[in-house]
């Protein structure tokens with residue numbers, strides 16, 4: 591980042607005034623007098639009148655989105671499809687989605703610029719429970735669900751044991767709540783496909799105790815402080 595922008599962003603002076611300070615030899619980078627247009631890099635020490643400039647912490651932001659289906663979970667899409675970034679308010683910083691929901695899946699998605707939180711929630715060893723509402727074509731029995739609960743082989747590796755219960759079943763469809771602690775690619779859909787079932791609809795309704803309740807499709811809001819603390823403690 592250019593030195594005048596660096597000084598402005600850290601509340602020292604406007605860019606123009608910063609340029610004046612540089613011209614007056616009042617600014618140093620790593621002990622060397624700064625020139626106009628000099629670049630400040632990560633880890634550089636900047637001084638004004640021989641006082642160190644304390645850099646402002648990046649403000650951490652956390653959003654919860656009710657992702658609609660037909661939206662892609664990436665920061666940009668070269669095929670011009672709608673992405674989850676299109677739902678962010680203009681004031682949002684450089685946040686990114688935590689993990690993925692596939693194109694057809696809707697529901698709870700967190701977006702943040704907190705890399706630590708994102709890493710912990712999505713790491714393969716993290717066993718945070720994620721609950722989905724799945725509508726499966728046709729009638730299902732407890733016996734069918736037991737196969738899902740005890741683990742399904744996907745790409746040669748068994749899925750971990752999971753919880754599942756029938757919410758409603760009839761001739762046309764069965765609604766199931768399924769809670770998994772992994773995040774393998776299209777996991778829920780592939781688990782049902784593996785036992786010969788078709789998922790007609792899939793929605794993530796919670797991550798741990800964080801619920802989607804109260805957010806319409808496509809709606810987004812900031813997480814509250816207590817929700818953030820909760821996720822950080824998972």
Ligand code: URA
Pocket residue numbers: 690691692693695775776777778779780792
């Ligand atoms: N399982 C799926 O099949 N899709 C998702 O998006 C998430 C879990």
